[in-house]
Amino acid sequence: MNSSSHAFPTLGILGGGQLGRMTAMAAIRMGLHVRFLAPKPAGPMQGLGENIVADWTDPEVLRRFAEGCAAITVESEWAPADRLTEVLPQGVALWPALETLRLIRDKGVQKKTLADAGLPLPDFTLCPTLDAARAAAASYGYPVLLKKYRGSYDGYGNITVQDEDDLKAGWEELADDDGLLVEAFVPFVRELAVLVARRPDGAHVVYPVSYTEQRDHRCHAVVVPADIRPEVEQEARRVGLAAVEAVGGVGLTAVELFELEDGRVLVNELAPRPHNTGHYSIEGCYTSQFENHVRAVLGWPLGDPGLREPVSVMVNILGHREGEAEPRGLTDALAIAGVAVHLYGKSEVRSNRKMGHVTAGGADPAEVRRRAEEAAGFIHL
Amino acid sequence: MNSSSHAFPTLGILGGGQLGRMTAMAAIRMGLHVRFLAPKPAGPMQGLGENIVADWTDPEVLRRFAEGCAAITVESEWAPADRLTEVLPQGVALWPALETLRLIRDKGVQKKTLADAGLPLPDFTLCPTLDAARAAAASYGYPVLLKKYRGSYDGYGNITVQDEDDLKAGWEELADDDGLLVEAFVPFVRELAVLVARRPDGAHVVYPVSYTEQRDHRCHAVVVPADIRPEVEQEARRVGLAAVEAVGGVGLTAVELFELEDGRVLVNELAPRPHNTGHYSIEGCYTSQFENHVRAVLGWPLGDPGLREPVSVMVNILGHREGEAEPRGLTDALAIAGVAVHLYGKSEVRSNRKMGHVTAGGADPAEVRRRAEEAAGFIHL
Numbered sequence: 001m002n003s004s005s006h007a008f009p010t011l012g013i014l015g016g017g018q019l020g021r022m023t024a025m026a027a028i029r030m031g032l033h034v035r036f037l038a039p040k041p042a043g044p045m046q047g048l049g050e051n052i053v054a055d056w057t058d059p060e061v062l063r064r065f066a067e068g069c070a071a072i073t074v075e076s077e078w079a080p081a082d083r084l085t086e087v088l089p090q091g092v093a094l095w096p097a098l099e100t101l102r103l104i105r106d107k108g109v110q111k112k113t114l115a116d117a118g119l120p121l122p123d124f125t126l127c128p129t130l131d132a133a134r135a136a137a138a139s140y141g142y143p144v145l146l147k148k149y150r151g152s153y154d155g156y157g158n159i160t161v162q163d164e165d166d167l168k169a170g171w172e173e174l175a176d177d178d179g180l181l182v183e184a185f186v187p188f189v190r191e192l193a194v195l196v197a198r199r200p201d202g203a204h205v206v207y208p209v210s211y212t213e214q215r216d217h218r219c220h221a222v223v224v225p226a227d228i229r230p231e232v233e234q235e236a237r238r239v240g241l242a243a244v245e246a247v248g249g250v251g252l253t254a255v256e257l258f259e260l261e262d263g264r265v266l267v268n269e270l271a272p273r274p275h276n277t278g279h280y281s282i283e284g285c286y287t288s289q290f291e292n293h294v295r296a297v298l299g300w301p302l303g304d305p306g307l308r309e310p311v312s313v314m315v316n317i318l319g320h321r322e323g324e325a326e327p328r329g330l331t332d333a334l335a336i337a338g339v340a341v342h343l344y345g346k347s348e349v350r351s352n353r354k355m356g357h358v359t360a361g362g363a364d365p366a367e368v369r370r371r372a373e374e375a376a377g378f379i380h381l
Numbered sequence: 382m383n384s385s386s387h388a389f390p391t392l393g394i395l396g397g398g399q400l401g402r403m404t405a406m407a408a409i410r411m412g413l414h415v416r417f418l419a420p421k422p423a424g425p426m427q428g429l430g431e432n433i434v435a436d437w438t439d440p441e442v443l444r445r446f447a448e449g450c451a452a453i454t455v456e457s458e459w460a461p462a463d464r465l466t467e468v469l470p471q472g473v474a475l476w477p478a479l480e481t482l483r484l485i486r487d488k489g490v491q492k493k494t495l496a497d498a499g500l501p502l503p504d505f506t507l508c509p510t511l512d513a514a515r516a517a518a519a520s521y522g523y524p525v526l527l528k529k530y531r532g533s534y535d536g537y538g539n540i541t542v543q544d545e546d547d548l549k550a551g552w553e554e555l556a557d558d559d560g561l562l563v564e565a566f567v568p569f570v571r572e573l574a575v576l577v578a579r580r581p582d583g584a585h586v587v588y589p590v591s592y593t594e595q596r597d598h599r600c601h602a603v604v605v606p607a608d609i610r611p612e613v614e615q616e617a618r619r620v621g622l623a624a625v626e627a628v629g630g631v632g633l634t635a636v637e638l639f640e641l642e643d644g645r646v647l648v649n650e651l652a653p654r655p656h657n658t659g660h661y662s663i664e665g666c667y668t669s670q671f672e673n674h675v676r677a678v679l680g681w682p683l684g685d686p687g688l689r690e691p692v693s694v695m696v697n698i699l700g701h702r703e704g705e706a707e708p709r710g711l712t713d714a715l716a717i718a719g720v721a722v723h724l725y726g727k728s729e730v731r732s733n734r735k736m737g738h739v740t741a742g743g744a745d746p747a748e749v750r751r752r753a754e755e756a757a758g759f760i761h762l
Binding site: 007008025028029030031033034047048049050283286287295300301303304306308309324325326327330331334335337338340341342343344345347356361381 | 388389406409410411412414415428429430431664667668676681682684685687689690705706707708711712715716718719721722723724725726728737742762
């Protein structure tokens with residue numbers, strides 16, 4: 001496919017997973033061309049736009065990928081944005097910027113950046129040694145959390161330790177050369193999330209605050225709006241936006257938050273990309289997180305992040321086995337009124353792998369939740 | 382791409398235009414694979430699923446296209462469904478069935494089928510000769526409409542004639558070997574449309590009745606729900622469903638209607654596929670016409686056709702010149718809150734060619750309409 005023959009701008013996406021898939025669908029709807037680069041074939045990107053499968057650390061591959069793109073985005077903070085930046089052709093933008101990715105990738109750097117900007121966070125200490133970790137834990141009191149600086153997500157690379165023996169075992173399991181992050185345990189009442197779409201010029205929109213229900217350290221369901229007091233909603237939005245501004249986020253940035261009993265809101269962590277907690281927005285909002293991500297990285301006007309309906313609920317569809325995916329229960333799920341089923345086209349299922357999601361909308365939170373749970377529960381891949 | 386490696390069903394689409402494009406996007410979201418067959422490269426299908434560009438009247442091409450599909454649909458009643466039917470592999474369904482397409486393609490056959498089923502229609506006569514047309518016109522009184530049996534749409538192939546001289550000129554311009562259809566002019570107050578999604582087993586859902594505003598014989602805007610009396614709504618739904626059942630429609634069938642002063646509803650014509658009057662449903666309804674088309678042709682449970690919001694308005698984006706498409710005004714359109722812009726990826730613009738559409742939603746019909754018109758008005762390709 002000769003990109004020069006396109007009358008419409010081309011959006012480059014580094015990564016071929018479900019976030020890229022849903023970003024591409026929003027872009028294609030607006031007439032954009034989409035070009036993926038991924039290191040191996042990936043089901044979610046297949047059948048969408050132009051697929052380049054090649055060594056994505058190879059400067060020549062990256063140069064070819066970037067050529068002719070109006071803008072490039074990453075669907076993971078771990079995509080080789082560093083390598084890409086070195087070969088970016090004149091006039092092709094990468095958003096979020098490499099600097100933002102660097103501030104977010106390393107959890108120590110991320111937390112320090114946010115703390116320096118005056119944002120409320122759980123207490124934390126960057127601990128280069130086990131002794132330093134012991135001292136930090138003693139000062140916070142047990143339990144504390146141990147977190148790897150890099151590569152931790154969905155319960156991987158994080159441990160809650162109850163005492164000094166636990167701490168030592170956890171240290172031995174997780175610590176890298178530069179040690180670990182030790183974080184005070186926060187007795188939160190709820191986990192919340194705020195999504196911010198922000199343009200290179202700083203213009204932004206903030207999505208309604210969502211309640212994110214975790215099961216086994218993984219996002220199980222998202223309910224929007226969160227059932228929180230107006231002053232908590234306001235504080236969550238303030239903190240979310242300030243956190244995104246602190247890292248210079250451009251495109252969609254997700255801010256995971258803890259709500260405390262006293263109404264305070266602490267930043268848990270940031271993701272510099274569309275996020276699982278925003279999937280509901282495809283049906284739930286006037287402008288989805290994916291569409292606003294596309295608009296933001298192109299510097300286009302941002303769309304209305306408001307809810308189309310009073311309540312929107314998203315429930316994840318996770319893998320429960322290992323093997324070749326095979327959709328079962330899909331028609332049972334579709335028999336439930338008013339649910340939208342999204343399957344990501346992953347041909348391999350793994351335990352706890354995100355295979356799809358279901359979104360339901362309506363007026364009554366309990367009823368909407370019930371429908372979303374029921375539909376998601378039917379589907380087994 | 383080796384279709385046998387797909388864990389998910391493949392939907393075949395005969396035709397590469399915007400109806401196929403939007404059908405494909407609904408299918409892909411549910412994890413389906415999509416395979417297009419079109420006789421020449423078409424912008425709307427590009428970058429979506431598997432594209433086969435080949436002589437689509439060639440049995441070998443059609444056989445290869447059909448191989449491995451769970452179901453096949455057409456995005457135009459003029460696609461070579463006859464040829465395809467001759468080579469359909471065992472177990473691969475074509476919906477709508479060839480018989481339905483035959484009943485709809487020829488307007489004479491269509492009207493006779495509907496009249497025989499007792500449906501209310503404008504008076505019409507199949508006129509093999511100019512004399513027969515003169516006699517029919519005299520009995521209805523002028524003006525009357527002349528319509529080609531085959532291939533007329535959007536004002537092409539139709540003429541309103543005011544007197545016998547007009548009739549003669551129109552006849553000479555339009556008549557085929559088997560003549561023309563002469564139809565009594567109906568002093569309708571509004572054009573309405575009803576969309577029906579129907580499965581092979583007859584299960585069906587009926588969309589809210591929409592008001593379709595024509596300009597220069599082309600659909601300019603669609604407003605849902607139509608501002609009509611409840612008894613007219615009820616009658617429109619009854620007539621719409623009965624018309625679809627009369628032709629055995631499977632998948633999405635659109636029924637264009639005339640509303641008369643006295644509340645009666647007459648069938649204007651049918652389209653055996655997703656339809657311009659249903660594009661609003663992508664954002665406006667819980668389940669879009671495209672998704673329900675996919676569900677119906679696969680025999681899956683049909684989704685809720687209800688409106689997510691009180692009002693949905695769609696405005697078409699037509700071409701105003703000839704040449705290479707170039708999106709202008711897109712960012713102005715996107716600056717208007719709560720509108721969804723759809724561009725179809727057509728690289729060539731022609732005067733009056735459907736290039737895209739805009740949908741807006743909200744509570745106040747006049748305000749929603751204003752936003753949709755304003756956004757669509759900004760975009761020039």
